[in-house]
Every structure is written in structure tokens, then in C-alpha cells.
Amino acid sequence: MSETNNLQLWPAPTANGSLDATVTIPGSKSLSNRYLILAALGSQPVTLVGLLRSRDTELMMGALVSLGVRCDIDPDNETTVTVTPPAGGRFHGNADVYCGLAGTVMRFVPGLALFADGPVHFDGDEQAYARPMKPVLDGLEQLGATVDYHGEIGKLPFTITPPAVLPADHVQVSIDSSGSSQFISGLLLIGSRLSGGLTLQHTGEKTPSLPHIRMTVADVNGAGGHALANEDARVWTVKPGALQLPERVVVEPDLSNAAPFLGAALIAGGTVRVPHWPVETTQPGGLLPGYLERMGAKVVFPEQDGIRYCEVTSDGHIHGLDDFDLTAAGEIAPSLAAILVFADKPTSMIGIGHLRGHETNRLEALVTEIRRIGGVARELPDGIEITPVPRASLHGAVMESYADHRMATFAAMIGLAVSGIQIVNVTTTRKTLPDFVGMWNGMLGE
Incomplete structure (x- = not known):
């Protein structure tokens, strides 16, 4: 049209x-939005220097604020943002997250809803309704979340209700991420928060954009996590543990x-x-x-x-x-x-x-x-x-x-x-x- x-x-x-x-x-959008997520998953404030200020990162910060995260912009330099996680690491439920057309927002933020204290509703631009979402949501369902679709199955808009009790043991999740590497990244980013950690099996024949997944693994590990990849077997493992980015992180162009x-x-x-x-x-x-x-x-x-x-x-x-x-x-x-x-x-x-x-x-x-x-x-x-x-x-x-x-x-x-x-x-x-x-x-x- x-x-x-x-x-x-x-x-x-x-x-x-x-x-x-x-x-x-x-600054890099991919790194900016990964750092924003990882900063929100920590326990101490993180200052991001050189953060991209664009629609996608504004949507990401808006999503995090809806979940109880503070994003304070330096009045003298708008590309310097200090991210403060919610007290106790518990994200706010009964919240609305607007994803726009940002893939990293619609596929990374749903994982945070697993650790919220109530349901989180996700919506976006009308054009975003055509973008596939089901693999990452299937993964969250395997971790105990409930997903209610308000339109087409596997697409925006939807509501995620976190489980009353998160899995205590190591969990194996299987999804087909052939449509986007972001499905894998979205689950790897939250794996450290699970008491027993996470093993993720990609069931598709091809893995798109492996460098983006490698970026996620490197960023998780840079925040003190323990993510391991067996790319030949299409398997990623994240051990449980606290995440915390350094106090100051500089974003590459x-x-x-x-x-x-x-x-x-x-x-x-x-x-x-x-x-x-x-x-x-x-x-x-x-x-x-x-x-x-x-x-x-x-x-x-x-x-x-x-x-x-x-x-x-x-x-x-x-x-x-x-x-x-x-x-x-x-x-x-x-x-x-x-x-x-x-x-x-x-x-x-x-x-x-x-x-x-x-x-x-x-x-x-x-x-x-x-x-x-x-x-x-x-x-x-x-x-x-x-x-x-x-x-x-x-x-x-x-x-x-x-x-x-x-x-x-x-x-x-x-x-x-x-x-x-x-x-x-x-x-x-x-x-x-x-x-x-x-x-x-x-x-x-x-």
C-alpha cells in the first residue's frame, strides 16, 4: 500500500x-538496548555513556520505566543515561509496555515480565502486528508464564502473566528461532535470573545472525553472567547468578x-x-x-x-x-x-x-x-x-x-x-x- x-x-x-x-x-542500537536490559536486571545503578538516542532506545527506556526502572538523562549530555533497577529487583506488574516497531523491545522486554509482580500488557505500532513473536513467548510459557493473545496468535498485542512461583531447577527450553536471532537473545538475557539457570535449544536448521547472539552472550558475561554456546549443536546454556554491569559503560558506534x-x-x-x-x-x-x-x-x-x-x-x-x-x-x-x-x-x-x-x-x-x-x-x-x-x-x-x-x-x-x-x-x-x-x-x- x-x-x-x-x-x-x-x-x-x-x-x-x-x-x-x-x-x-x-551509538549502537543493538548494544544500547542490550545494555539497558542488563542494567535493569542488576542491583546497582549503571551509567551508559554514548547511548543511542533514537526511537528504538526511547521505546526501550519507556518500557523499562513502565516496569519500575529509572532512566535519568544527564542534562548536559543526552547520550549519558543512568539506569537504576527497581528496589529488590522486582519489576512492576499491571503495566503497559508500548513496543512501537522495535524488535529488541518486543522480544527482549517480555522476558522481564517473568519477574514482575503482576500481568504486563504489550502493544505496538499497527505494522508491528505482522512481526513474529511466538518463539520467545513459547519459551516464556515453558518457564511458567501465561500468555494471552488479544489478536493473532504469536503476534502483538498480548499480555504476559508471570508464574506464581518461578522454576527452582535448571530448565531446558526448546524454540525455533529461524525467524530472528532476537528470540534466542531475549531468553539468554534473563537466564541468569532463574534459580537453576537455563539451557536453550534452537530447533531450526539455520540460525540467523549468529553475531547478534554472540553479542548477547558476550554482554551477559560482561555483566558477570556465565553464558556458554555450543553453536554446532544450536544449544546455549546460562548458569544462575547475579548480573551487574560495571558502574560506567561506553557504547560503541x-x-x-x-x-x-x-x-x-x-x-x-x-x-x-x-x-x-x-x-x-x-x-x-x-x-x-x-x-x-x-x-x-x-x-x-x-x-x-x-x-x-x-x-x-x-x-x-x-x-x-x-x-x-x-x-x-x-x-x-x-x-x-x-x-x-x-x-x-x-x-x-x-x-x-x-x-x-x-x-x-x-x-x-x-x-x-x-x-x-x-x-x-x-x-x-x-x-x-x-x-x-x-x-x-x-x-x-x-x-x-x-x-x-x-x-x-x-x-x-x-x-x-x-x-x-x-x-x-x-x-x-x-x-x-x-x-x-x-x-x-x-x-x-x-
Whole structure:
């Protein structure tokens, strides 16, 4: 359904020459929301520095406040937030949690309801009603919770009633997390709070976005937990114990949000650099530099004044890739797809079938929008195939964002090389990039 009837259009700027820009990326959404959950599960206040302030993190803080957690924002720096857990570690029941369209909120916060003193009602944006939820809720039912659905089974809205008595012994939970790694992460985050701990068995054949699960395991362990992974057997074990993040935690920049900007160097040519790039990271976006190198870019990591940069340089020639497996980093697939529209040969992007269950069906959306501008693409069972056409054959169009931040940035990337692109509801980028338009214009020197 078209959104153009009631939403403003943003004219995506075209690059007038090669780029030479430095772009500072806000904090990681994935880390920000995991840290918020883990801080709430502790017993002492935690100050998060460099926290992403976007719609998703605002929704997460709002959800935690509904459950009795305090989130105090530093008046001198809005990206510094002190999280204070509720007294005694007992979350407030008889509460309403609004998830918006945030996957981490709708799939991580329900686990906290297990430790509430009454029922917790969950709702969200209308578009969120299409997003799968059942695996994590099945897991909570196996832990003794009662789930009452107020619409379609396995979807928002629903109410979780915690058990009168939590399991005392070690519990084994089995779920099929093929639709999202967040189902596994949501249960691993709370496993330490169970008296006997938790063993989680993923029954599906494939595990999407393993790096996100590894991030969760690392963050749980960084908070003093004991989470172990047997990825070959698709089994994770969390031992019981108190969680407590350090008193001060610094959030890394969101490396996946760097993808549109660093990718712009390949489409427009020139150099784009992102500061504060970590030497090591659990973020799937950490794989981005290697992907861009495979497409023909030159990637280096210079240091200046103690700051490490990721610097991407390209002459605008882009290599297509055979059987490009993105199982480990599906969230950057839309940005990579925008680059590959302009490649020198077809690319099959595979391992991303689970993107059909994100903010929108991203595979269908990518194919639709590539065709809308005169490109050639088709869905595969587990991904999409993009067949490039000459740039001169592509034309301007009104491109839909589907209320999906990554589809909006995808369209902006296309607009670098195709004039006349207008984007519906570019403000959806506020989900993870509060000032995307200003950052994009700044990169282009506008």
C-alpha cells in the first residue's frame, strides 16, 4: 500500500562529484538496548555513556520505566543515561509496555515480565502486528508464564502473566528461532535470573545472525553472567547468578549504521571515513569493511589523535559477487543491495530469508524498489538476486520506505547516482539515526 497520500516526500540529493567526508555515527542500537536490559536486571545503578538516542532506545527506556526502572538523562549530555533497577529487583506488574516497531523491545522486554509482580500488557505500532513473536513467548510459557493473545496468535498485542512461583531447577527450553536471532537473545538475557539457570535449544536448521547472539552472550558475561554456546549443536546454556554491569559503560558506534555512509564512497566515488571504529567488536557491522573490499573498495584503519578510523576509498567501480552469503550480517543487506545495483555483474545475496520478518518484508521491498527505478531484481528462496543495468537506464521515482529505516537509507543511497529520487517518510530513519538527513547532507557538503 502506498504511503504517499499522507506523508511528505524527501528529495534524495545526488552526488555532484567524488566524496571526501568524515561522518560520526551515533551509538549502537543493538548494544544500547542490550545494555539497558542488563542494567535493569542488576542491583546497582549503571551509567551508559554514548547511548543511542533514537526511537528504538526511547521505546526501550519507556518500557523499562513502565516496569519500575529509572532512566535519568544527564542534562548536559543526552547520550549519558543512568539506569537504576527497581528496589529488590522486582519489576512492576499491571503495566503497559508500548513496543512501537522495535524488535529488541518486543522480544527482549517480555522476558522481564517473568519477574514482575503482576500481568504486563504489550502493544505496538499497527505494522508491528505482522512481526513474529511466538518463539520467545513459547519459551516464556515453558518457564511458567501465561500468555494471552488479544489478536493473532504469536503476534502483538498480548499480555504476559508471570508464574506464581518461578522454576527452582535448571530448565531446558526448546524454540525455533529461524525467524530472528532476537528470540534466542531475549531468553539468554534473563537466564541468569532463574534459580537453576537455563539451557536453550534452537530447533531450526539455520540460525540467523549468529553475531547478534554472540553479542548477547558476550554482554551477559560482561555483566558477570556465565553464558556458554555450543553453536554446532544450536544449544546455549546460562548458569544462575547475579548480573551487574560495571558502574560506567561506553557504547560503541553503530557499525551497521555506518554502512550507508561508507557504501556511499563506492556509489559516488571518493573517500568516506568513520571515527571511533573498534579494533574488535561483537557487532555484525564489523564485517562491513571486508564486504566493501570484496566489492573493490580500498579500506584502511588510520589513527589520528588516539582515534581509530575506518576509511573507505573507491573509484566508483563496483564488483558483483557470486553467492554472497550474508547470514552473519543480514541487517546491512539493504545497504549492500544499494551498492550492488551499480555493480559490474549480477549478485545473489543469500542467507537472508529471515529479513522477510523484519520491520517489513525487506526482500520483497528491495526487489520492488529496485524494479521501481528501472533495475532488475528477483527474490530467491533465501535472498535476492540483483542484475545490474547501465546507470543511464535507471530513472527517478518516488521510493517507499515501508516505515523501515534501512529501506529509507537504501533509497537515499540509490539517490546518490540516480536523479529524481524522492523518499516517502524519510523520518523513519529516526529509529536508529535521529539526524540522518543532516548527516547525509553533511557528507555531501550541502
